[in-house]
Amino acid sequence: MVVDLLLQNGVNDARIYTSQDDILQAFVGSGINLTIGIFNTYAISTKEQAKAWVQKNVPYYSSANIRQVYIGNYIFTQALNNTKLIDAGINTLTLVQTALNEAGYGDHIKATLPHTFAIVKDNITRPSEAEFKDKLKDAMNTTLRFLQQNNAPFVVEIFPISYVTENKLDPSFAFPDNKSTHVVTDVNGAVYTNVFEFVYDSFVWALEKAGAPDMKLIVGQVGWPTDGYPGANSSTAERFYKSFLPFVASNKGTPKRPGSPIDSYVHCLTDESKMPDEIPYARHWGIYRTNGEPKFKIDLTGQGRDIFPARAKGIMRMPERWCILNGEKAGDREKVMHEFRTACGYADCTSLAPGGSCSQLSFEDNASYAFNMFFQASFQDENACYFNGLGMVSLDNPSTDECVFPVEVVKGQQNDFGNYSGTRTHHMPSFGAIFLLSLSIAWALVLN
Template structure:
């Protein structure tokens, strides 16, 4: 019966959504050198960004956003910290002053709880209980109409190997729990949050790479039920979730695209020019309120992922650290108009940024002891960010000596140019001539400010560096192949 109602549902949605689509941005702080919250607020205001998601609910960040007029989505990663009604009420009591002053509108709970729930049902059910409990505490405090609690959802929560959006449905193993969650969201008029990264989506599904872009240059077209036609991955994924919600019995639930990004390094096709092309097509498309084939005319509230690179992100894959439209030192990488007007402009620059001196640490060329060279390269890349050396990365074509120099410099900058951080058993030296070459930038980072710490009591992101030794071994193998040549 649900399928016969599809044309009516599409008409209903198109005729009832009247608000313009909102383009927001995500800001994470897993970086060795972090921009101060006040700088970020100023940067968002300069770029006329109306909404932001932060990956914490720390008081200092909320204070920086207070009075800015920017609407906030906050995150609680440690679900256990608000899992009981007493803990939930305590959290709400602490945040109530900022519900209005910092314009908090949504709370994201956990880190992909349904993905984790595919293998841990007890955790998933605890998280769903917590979702309901925290929303109850918020409602109880008088903010039922303003602050909504929800989960962010990656594509893995729907069945894999889709050839058409209409084939989508939630994974069998989590259908019961998803239905319960959707009932809670529906009861509280909370949105369903979707995350999509088109470059990885088309690669994983072996679609035409051009299908990742929204400029209609791809010859790859997908035709589906109800005369719907798909020419890009953004619409494809959005409407796959529309179909999954329809089949679950929630055809009119609001969808927010909570993370949509394009990396600029660490992956084939990931660079500043392709990122610029992607957003130049996507953001005006979102701002046009055209909607998608399954929801024509419905606004698609979309959050760009993300503001800055995060060089302390665990590198399960190299491009995880390169989503930013700005480098971690506050320099814009490419042209992007965050208002959705499609102007050919660079984003506004961060004010008050102070860089460290124009100094770099490089390899002195002494390769007589290859084991020592390897050991120090290993040490540098285990602590600092060497993901630009990965296959397809901006620094993947360097020579043996340049690879070593890149690793040494990343370690040197991450340690705020402490000359002791350029020793490397006598293999490093500090230079004032920029060793950058081609697309490969040897960065000079910003001066020491607010730095990475442990997980906070309210469940902020864990800032530990967790190396992925599979990728690390790839880097080492590339390096030593160059040496052997």
């Protein structure tokens, strides 16, 4: 279903966050180029383990068009507080690429590490000021030399809404449509009117200062959330992609690398309901709703057309019923709050966060929203609507103009992910998401 959707939308490259057999099998013969992931670097710590991993995935390297392998989960960022992770990450990177080379795949399959902006020194005001943080420089130099030896790319991940929020900048600076009041002028007359080009060129400057001025740079994730934060909604996501995708497709490059193509993976196809909820909008990067319908207009070909992407075919929803707070038993607010916290401890309630689509609900409707999210996440098991006698199943849709009380899709095959090659700590796997095939992975689309 997912592969069909990608093909309908003209997507030729995709990133998945696993190397699990049944996921890779779905792409065999599709013609879609894949980037796959190994999150748990400690799972491959010896030459023998690396060879075994390569041998296991050999059937897919040609038939599923695997082109890149991303190692770890922001190892250098995490290593700011745990330096042991760097050694493990570099070791896994070296072992995997060496095993690929020895198996005859090294010319067209490259292993690399994804990075966030946290590895660049703090408080820069212009891209030309950027360089890697001092405590990371030795390890970064080792990594860059290895990537250069293997002609592998440097991968970065850029989230404009996060950057403008953390740096208290004009929100319009997050959009590449040249409407921002925040403008940065740099050396050689370079002018920056948006986060993406600012951050991208910051990495280019940092690579240049580290002795890798010509290294290929890939944006492993870039996107816009649709809920859980002020300014995170479908209309702002549509605005972002409306200007960003044609910019990438134009191959105009950036001030530091004019005329240089930018490969960018759009993050992501579905929401990720198991992300840590400390950052509520982190669960809402998806282009599609749970029923397979797009949330907003987006032209994934980069032509800038005012169109909705293709809908997913064959998705079946659960019956039209919801779990809500029984108003007749809502008098004990402390009891209601206890059940509310219980529901949100398991289900996704981040749409209730300040600025979220459901942040204006009443106390009672807040409880109903939480109860329903738990009920739907339990695939409408009526026992999941008990809540110590406070819940009741309703056939009347409690949604408002702004806040959607969702209905879950029919429960599909639930795979055992005990052998999943690592755990995402920043982008957790999604277990209640839209496509039966993608219940336990997050997706990214790529434009070339």
